[in-house]
Amino acid sequence: MSKNDISRRTFNALILAAGGSLAVGSAHADQAEPEKAEARPTRVTILLYPGTTVLDWIGPYEALHRVDGVEVVLAGKTTDLMKSDSGIVEYKANVPLSEIDYTDVLIVPGGAKEMMTAANDPEIADWIKAIDETSQYTVGICTGALFLAHVGLLEGRRATTYWKFTPMLAGGGAIYEDARWVRDGKYWTSAGVSAGIDLTLALIADLYDDETAMKAQLGIEYDPAPPFNAGSVSTAPQSVVDALGGAVENPVGAN
Amino acid sequence: MSKNDISRRTFNALILAAGGSLAVGSAHADQAEPEKAEARPTRVTILLYPGTTVLDWIGPYEALHRVDGVEVVLAGKTTDLMKSDSGIVEYKANVPLSEIDYTDVLIVPGGAKEMMTAANDPEIADWIKAIDETSQYTVGICTGALFLAHVGLLEGRRATTYWKFTPMLAGGGAIYEDARWVRDGKYWTSAGVSAGIDLTLALIADLYDDETAMKAQLGIEYDPAPPFNAGSVSTAPQSVVDALGGAVENPVGAN
Numbered sequence: 247m248s249k250n251d252i253s254r255r256t257f258n259a260l261i262l263a264a265g266g267s268l269a270v271g272s273a274h275a276d277q278a279e280p281e282k283a284e285a286r287p288t289r290v291t292i293l294l295y296p297g298t299t300v301l302d303w304i305g306p307y308e309a310l311h312r313v314d315g316v317e318v319v320l321a322g323k324t325t326d327l328m329k330s331d332s333g334i335v336e337y338k339a340n341v342p343l344s345e346i347d348y349t350d351v352l353i354v355p356g357g358a359k360e361m362m363t364a365a366n367d368p369e370i371a372d373w374i375k376a377i378d379e380t381s382q383y384t385v386g387i388c389t390g391a392l393f394l395a396h397v398g399l400l401e402g403r404r405a406t407t408y409w410k411f412t413p414m415l416a417g418g419g420a421i422y423e424d425a426r427w428v429r430d431g432k433y434w435t436s437a438g439v440s441a442g443i444d445l446t447l448a449l450i451a452d453l454y455d456d457e458t459a460m461k462a463q464l465g466i467e468y469d470p471a472p473p474f475n476a477g478s479v480s481t482a483p484q485s486v487v488d489a490l491g492g493a494v495e496n497p498v499g500a501n
Numbered sequence: 502m503s504k505n506d507i508s509r510r511t512f513n514a515l516i517l518a519a520g521g522s523l524a525v526g527s528a529h530a531d532q533a534e535p536e537k538a539e540a541r542p543t544r545v546t547i548l549l550y551p552g553t554t555v556l557d558w559i560g561p562y563e564a565l566h567r568v569d570g571v572e573v574v575l576a577g578k579t580t581d582l583m584k585s586d587s588g589i590v591e592y593k594a595n596v597p598l599s600e601i602d603y604t605d606v607l608i609v610p611g612g613a614k615e616m617m618t619a620a621n622d623p624e625i626a627d628w629i630k631a632i633d634e635t636s637q638y639t640v641g642i643c644t645g646a647l648f649l650a651h652v653g654l655l656e657g658r659r660a661t662t663y664w665k666f667t668p669m670l671a672g673g674g675a676i677y678e679d680a681r682w683v684r685d686g687k688y689w690t691s692a693g694v695s696a697g698i699d700l701t702l703a704l705i706a707d708l709y710d711d712e713t714a715m716k717a718q719l720g721i722e723y724d725p726a727p728p729f730n731a732g733s734v735s736t737a738p739q740s741v742v743d744a745l746g747g748a749v750e751n752p753v754g755a756n
Contacts (some may be wrong), residue, residue, distance in 0.1 A: 301563040308554070309556060320590070334562070337590065364522070409722055431718070437722050440722060457744075460737055460738065461745060463727060464732060469733035472723055474718055
């Protein structure tokens with residue numbers, strides 16, 4: 247195993263050369279400025295509930311936690327373990343809703359059936375409505391937009407959501423717009439799952455500046471190169487759309 | 502509140518119209534074929550350890566768990582809660598390494614400093630080497646490629662990793678290639694963090710067919726539209742690269 251041992255020593259030397267750290271590109275890195283009185287961090291609160299689609303919130307989290315001065319709070323009704331929509335990933339909130347009385351940015355991810363259980367829970371719905379009164383941005387990712395619509399926050403507002411359920415926005419009084427993300431005042435909504443990453447980079451630019459957003463983008467090396475052009479209902483082959491059950495019919499004629 | 506009540510009733514009717522489910526596009530949907538004897542599922546094992554970069558594995562997970570016939574296993578030394586590289590997200594494995602003796606696909610995500618603790622843990626390193634002997638694909642996402650190099654699996658192979666640490670692949674005997682993802686035989690590696698999504702869609706196409714990969718892509722509505730073109734070290738402004746501390750120097754002259 248001597249060959250492997252040499253390789254290992256070289257490898258460790260390289261790690262030392264990298265500053266002893268494998269920290270993946272953070273905008274916190276290499277702070278050369280002298281210490282100054284800390285401003286209050288920008289609080290980003292992500293609402294977690296059982297049955298979320300994990301990428302809906304991990305995409306935004308991964309970009310946002312790299313931004314200097316951002317504090318990401320994972321909020322939940324309790325801090326017990328919860329299961330994702332697939333049942334495979336387990337996660338937990340760090341702070342119970344009852345301990346959070348303001349946020350700068352509120353992010354509500356989407357989820358499967360259980361999302362409606364959360365949206366119909368008065369404790370969660372009341373918390374969202376109260377915290378929304380303190381926010382600079384209230385964001386729905388994927389079917390999280392339907393969550394916001396359901397609690398009455400998108401009444402009369404332009405919004406988008408996961409391609410399969412866009413007509414359902416009308417049920418919450420919102421006006422569907424076909425876009426990767428939509429902003430109407432402080433209410434920002436995104437298309438499905440992975441679209442939260444795009445929305446989040448735009449939001450960081452709005453909250454800070456383009457440079458800060460680009461640092462987060464390079465931090466997660468977000469230079470997408472999908473091997474197929476099937477990521478939207480308008481570009482995917484019809485057979486692929488049909489295999490996923492197509493978009494829901496719109497029983498009330500709105501779109 | 503009567504207006505909101507009406508909106509809520511309409512909304513619930515729409516959910517019923519959607520088949521009573523808010524399941525976000527799964528390739529499992531609408532199975533019209535008659536039941537047949539179940540083939541063994543394709544097992545995808547994701548190695549979790551303390552300090553992972555969560556998007557590294559949530560991206561692949563989110564695409565893969567939607568594929569009919571795929572079983573995603575989250576594997577860890579224990580099934581205790583672990584913290585991510587940021588310390589913010591907590592997660593856990595579902596199955597201890599000791600109970601996993603084969604996999605079809607092994608995915609090793611990247612992470613920060615603690616990744617090297619995991620890579621230097623003989624129990625984990627020995628498990629990876631043993632399980633690699635059973636795999637059809639062994640995948641390193643982001644600095645997960647350095648993990649694979651460190652345990653000796655990329656000796657003489659072409660590979661890529663997070664932009665900041667590409668010279669470090671040489672320390673594990675690998676040959677760096679500048680690409681979003683690289684395949685050398687069964688060893689696939691990707692660039693940083695978000696690149697795992699691109700690699701995974703290509704891997705699903707290789708494992709099944711293009712249609713299956715496109716279903717997973719539409720399932721996560723992966724139609725990326727980053728608001729900036731700063732996701733790679735070659736497209737980001739130099740000020741952005743510098744702010745993240747630049748790429749590591751290469752002390753052994755390899756690239």
